[in-house]
Amino acid sequence: MRQFFVFARKEFYHIFRDKRTLLILFGMPVVQIILFGFAITNEIKNADIAVLDQSKDYYSTRLVQKLTAGGYFRIDRRLQSHRAIEDAFREGRIKMAVVIPPQFGQSFFHLNRAQVQLLADAGDPNTATTLINYATAIIGSYQQELNGQTQLPLTIATTVTMQYNAALKSVFLFVPGVMTLILLLVSAMMTSITIAREKELGTMEILLVSPLPPPLIVVGKVVPYIMLSFINALVILALGVFLFGMPIRGSMVLLLLECVLFVLTSLSLGILISTVTDKQQTAMMASMMGLLMPTTLLSGFIFPIESMPLPLQWLSNIMPAKWFIIILKDVMLKGAGLETVWFQTLVLCGMTLLFVVMSIRNFKIRLS
Amino acid sequence: MRTIFFLLQKEFLQIFRNRSMLRIILIIPIVQLLILSNAANYEVKDLSIDVVDHDLSSWSRRLVHKLTASGYFRLNRHTFSREDGFRDLQQDKADIVLVIPPHFERDLVREDKATLQLLVNAINGSKAGLANAYAGSIIRDFNRNIRTEWLALNERDGPPVIAVTFSNWFNTRLDYKIFMVPGILVVLVTMIGAFLSGMNIVKEKEIGTIEQLNVTPIRKHHFILGKLIPFWVLALFELAFGLLAGKLVFSLPIGGSLWLVFLFAAVYLWVMLGMGLLISTFTETQQQAMFIAWFFVIIFILMSGLFTPVESMPQWAQVVTWFNPIAYFVKVIRMVLLKGSGWADIQFFLLAMLVYALVMNGIAIWNYRKTS
Numbered sequence: 001m002r003q004f005f006v007f008a009r010k011e012f013y014h015i016f017r018d019k020r021t022l023l024i025l026f027g028m029p030v031v032q033i034i035l036f037g038f039a040i041t042n043e044i045k046n047a048d049i050a051v052l053d054q055s056k057d058y059y060s061t062r063l064v065q066k067l068t069a070g071g072y073f074r075i076d077r078r079l080q081s082h083r084a085i086e087d088a089f090r091e092g093r094i095k096m097a098v099v100i101p102p103q104f105g106q107s108f109f110h111l112n113r114a115q116v117q118l119l120a121d122a123g124d125p126n127t128a129t130t131l132i133n134y135a136t137a138i139i140g141s142y143q144q145e146l147n148g149q150t151q152l153p154l155t156i157a158t159t160v161t162m163q164y165n166a167a168l169k170s171v172f173l174f175v176p177g178v179m180t181l182i183l184l185l186v187s188a189m190m191t192s193i194t195i196a197r198e199k200e201l202g203t204m205e206i207l208l209v210s211p212l213p214p215p216l217i218v219v220g221k222v223v224p225y226i227m228l229s230f231i232n233a234l235v236i237l238a239l240g241v242f243l244f245g246m247p248i249r250g251s252m253v254l255l256l257l258e259c260v261l262f263v264l265t266s267l268s269l270g271i272l273i274s275t276v277t278d279k280q281q282t283a284m285m286a287s288m289m290g291l292l293m294p295t296t297l298l299s300g301f302i303f304p305i306e307s308m309p310l311p312l313q314w315l316s317n318i319m320p321a322k323w324f325i326i327i328l329k330d331v332m333l334k335g336a337g338l339e340t341v342w343f344q345t346l347v348l349c350g351m352t353l354l355f356v357v358m359s360i361r362n363f364k365i366r367l368s
Numbered sequence: 369m370r371t372i373f374f375l376l377q378k379e380f381l382q383i384f385r386n387r388s389m390l391r392i393i394l395i396i397p398i399v400q401l402l403i404l405s406n407a408a409n410y411e412v413k414d415l416s417i418d419v420v421d422h423d424l425s426s427w428s429r430r431l432v433h434k435l436t437a438s439g440y441f442r443l444n445r446h447t448f449s450r451e452d453g454f455r456d457l458q459q460d461k462a463d464i465v466l467v468i469p470p471h472f473e474r475d476l477v478r479e480d481k482a483t484l485q486l487l488v489n490a491i492n493g494s495k496a497g498l499a500n501a502y503a504g505s506i507i508r509d510f511n512r513n514i515r516t517e518w519l520a521l522n523e524r525d526g527p528p529v530i531a532v533t534f535s536n537w538f539n540t541r542l543d544y545k546i547f548m549v550p551g552i553l554v555v556l557v558t559m560i561g562a563f564l565s566g567m568n569i570v571k572e573k574e575i576g577t578i579e580q581l582n583v584t585p586i587r588k589h590h591f592i593l594g595k596l597i598p599f600w601v602l603a604l605f606e607l608a609f610g611l612l613a614g615k616l617v618f619s620l621p622i623g624g625s626l627w628l629v630f631l632f633a634a635v636y637l638w639v640m641l642g643m644g645l646l647i648s649t650f651t652e653t654q655q656q657a658m659f660i661a662w663f664f665v666i667i668f669i670l671m672s673g674l675f676t677p678v679e680s681m682p683q684w685a686q687v688v689t690w691f692n693p694i695a696y697f698v699k700v701i702r703m704v705l706l707k708g709s710g711w712a713d714i715q716f717f718l719l720a721m722l723v724y725a726l727v728m729n730g731i732a733i734w735n736y737r738k739t740s
Contacts (some may be wrong), residue, residue, distance in 0.1 A: 016587055018653075018655075018656075020651075021655060021656055021659060024656070024659040024660060024663065024701070028659065028663045031663075031667075032663070032667065035667060035670075035671065035685070035688075036670055036671075038681075039670075039671050039681045039682065040671075040675070040676050041676060041680050041681065042676045042680055043493070043641065043679065043680055044679070044680055045679070046678070046679065048679070078664065086537075089537060089538070089712070090703070090707050090708070090709045091705060091709070091713050092699060092703045092707070092709065092713060095679070101382075105375060107478070108530065111528075112528040112529070113528060113529055113530075113531055114529075114530050114531070115530075116530055116531070116532050116533075117532075117533050118532060118533070118535075119533035119534070119535055119537055119729035120535075120536050120537065121492075121538060121707075122538055122539040122540065122542055123538045123539055123675060123702055125536070125542040125543070125544050125547060126544070127677050127679075128536050129399050129498075130498075132534045133501050135499070135532075136532050136534075137501065139530050139532055140530075143528075143529060143530045154476050154477070154481075154511070154514060154515045154518060154519075155480060155481050155483070155511065156476065156482055156483075156484060156507055156510070156511045157481065157482070157483045158483070158484045158485070158486055158504065158507055159483060159484070159485050159486070160486045160488060160500055160504075160505075161485070161486065161487045161488065162490035163457060163488060163489055164485050164490055164491050168520060171489060172491055172493070173492045173493055185662075185666075187656075189659075189662070190410075193654075193655050193658065194655075197653075197654070197655060198396060199694065200575075202572075235522050246587075257487055272592055277388065279386070279388075279389070280571075280654045280655065280658070281389060281564070281567050281568075281571065281654065282386070282388050282389050284563070284658045284662075285389065285392040285393075285559075285564075286392060288559060288563065288662065289396050289397065289400070289556075289559060292666070292669075293400050293404055293552070293555065293556075294400065294404065296484050296670075296675070297404045297407040298404070298407050302408075302675045302676065303407055303408050303409055304409075304492065304495060304674075306414065308407050308409060309406055312403070312406055312407050316407075317404075320484060326460075329491055333491055334458055340458070340459065343705055
């Protein structure tokens, strides 16, 4: 046991001596959380639009004013002809064009029906749909305003309660994902590289001939990183709460335990990567290529899992991040306890166990 | 010139000898492109809905039927207690709960007014917004129908309306894949450019073989070119391969000129290679180089407009993206492939990349020392 502590101490020395890496390990997640927390959002604000107002009467001018008043749209340019629309789209600035045909006001009041045409750049389908929805809603309320506040018979009123996130802040959606992604990548990459490094520099051989049994060597290498990752997790959590106003509605103890569990899962994943690679570059590319894109895309961090085709929904189950994101959201936002997230917790435990067992089986005592 | 040729030969030999690396470089990205492009989809359909119908009148049944027949909502279950619906909401079994009060139909007829209640799980704000918008428009539509029926009105007698028609340009079927494939391709190409180039030089430093190269008469720029060109070629090859795969599998439209895409990629890659080179000049170990490269590349990727639109970001973050090469490439490749933008539309971005590449490589070469 003493040997083990000595070994873990060596590992701590390694880490604390390399000030540059230490700075990166702690500075990086902080900067990233702050940047992404604010910048990753799909709320639409100030989308640039082009307006082709062929009617130019009082009512059409008011309509355009209404569109820009809500802060969703900003007029980039006014067009004079239909032909100019396509060129405007090609330049890549505008996201939508609004076409108001001639005699807008007149047809509204005399023919009971006026036309407005919305052309969206569906190169980005999500933005296109959202913009059209916003614009339609604004035009709808303008129509109501023109009609005056007459009380119609048989009116169904709807009261809507936005549960868990009344202000529809996208922070609540993305911050748990950002926290998970960064925790996973930092933890997995750190361990995989540190072990691959000993292999590549040849010092692994020296460790293997020492009297310490090989599993303890690996544990000794990982222990410092467990502590580092947990501190990272605390920092990330604190940023989420104090900077982005994420509530912690559930139990704090449960949340911290889940964080420890997820750190362990990520670290054991890192160990697994390191057992199948013997070069730092390979370990790095494996954690980068193999983890970054699949985790971002399949964990439900940015894209909702239920919109994916079925085979991918099954595939998403093997992403540890998916389960941790669910846990974070349930515990932090919904105030759920272990009775709700026991299944996700069990899955993470199972994954950790699996990674550890596979690593032990793959672990080679001899280098060549 | 011959020196460079020999250096290139050495580098290519080293790359092709490392089989596991070659697999990571060539196969994983293509597999990811093919699989992950399917995952990127914001489309909201099949929202599951719980109905708490306390009225059970013919109108309330008709409303529920209208909601579930719309294609946006899938009925999770009928229940008679609000608590059940609430629990489903908490357990993510339902996205939205509709509560129809008792005497809904009677109140509507006698008092001209009845109130429905919608509970929406709003953790995903944009999804909740859409769910609310869909449900709202269906309820309004239903409202109009029963009003005209009950009062036996003619459609044309109603208040005037503004009819909104819309059309989606450049991607009429709202296919998310053709939006994502070019973007994901950019990321995969970038990883090769930014990571491997810099890493390779640091590796020689760490293992000590750089001393052997430094004592040879190889010139500084020969050495650097010898290190960078192989990855430049690999990345361009990967781009071609990925475009081909995208074309064959996802029938990716190629609206503009492919030459423009490759020209832009060629310049863009020098920015990323220069970045890798710059990182390699002030790091000692691969670990440091990787972490730094990783730090920047993740920021570049997530803030590039690849997943979430740049326009949604706060103003200061949009300013940050002016210095983000990935954002330029993502924008340009989408413009050229999807909209068929031409030289005039992208020349500004190309110029920006060119300046960026020159600055990046200039600093890197200036900072690079043959002696330590």
